[in-house]
Amino acid sequence: MEGKSMKSESQSESAILLTKIKEFTRGLLVNLSNGNSPIILIDRFRNHCTLPDSNCFCSSNLPCGKEVLTLCKETHVHRLDVMLRVLLIVQKLLQENKHSSKRDIYYIHPSVFLNQSVVDRAINDICVLMQCSRHNLNVTDLAFLQAHPIPVYVEEIKVDVELAVLQRLANDQFCNANRCIVISGRGYPDIPTRRFLWLLVENLHIPAYCLVDCDPYGFDILTTYRFGSMQMAYDTKHLRVPEIYWLGAFPSDSERYFVPKQCLLPLNAEDKRKIEAMLLRCYLQREVPQWRSYSC
Secondary structure (H helix, E strand, O other): OHHHHHHHHHHHHHHHHHHHHHHHHHHHHHHHHOOOOOOEEEEEOOOOOOOOOOOOOOOOOOOOEEEEEOOOOHHHHHHHHHHHHHHHHHHHHHHHOOOEEHHHHHOOOHHHHOOHHHHHHHHHHHHHHHOOOHHHHOEEOOOOOOOOOOOOOOOEEEEEOOHHHHHHHHHOOHHHHHOEEEEEOOOOOOHHHHHHHHHHHHHHOOOEEEEOOOOHHHHHHHHHHHHOOOOOHHHHHHOOOOOOEEEEOOOOHHHHOOOOHHHOOOOOHHHHHHHHHHOOOHHHHHOOHHHHHHOO
């Protein structure tokens, strides 16, 4: 019954989205047929700022501004061309109940799209305009080669970014002994990984722990899981896990576990600039001020 309900809900969302797409394109055609240059307003969102006052609006779902696209600028014309081509592909996917990857979409019009990042931007613009998430467009980021059943009885989720560590845990049968799910984001987590983690926590109501490298990049990965990313700020609600715990590694661990100094990598100037910039982010001051001391 639950599976049928989810399928029905998905079909309803697709129908609503198809209606929005038709209304959007019809509006453009009406403007053009009347001799008017259409103006498209795209809301812009952010998930953090560096203002000293932590009472900002970055934690809300409200846009922080608007971007105006017109046919008066050549760059805007190309961007709108790409958006409409991608929108046409999305419409067909929804109508036929099929899925496609960004790479597949890119190769439909490679001479127009130029590279996959252009397609990625168009997808973001479409999501903002249609007020939906990426998965609603039936566009995926990657193809899954294998799928296995998730154990029914689990007590926690461990998010790990190192594939080498993940393989070691698998060899040691760590999940069988500890009744947990271990996820590797393979560095900075992609959108499917973040959404999958959100779905697990949202539906299973079990704790999630994040283990990352003790460097600015590991800390940045941790904040991506907990607070989301700037690029996907418009859909932070379905991609962030506010309940995630920082398991480590911490700078103090080297002293606590007597790690020899020759085994440690010193921070270079770029590392220091990166961590200093991250420590100014408003969500650290507002939600987890203790993390600022852990990362120093």
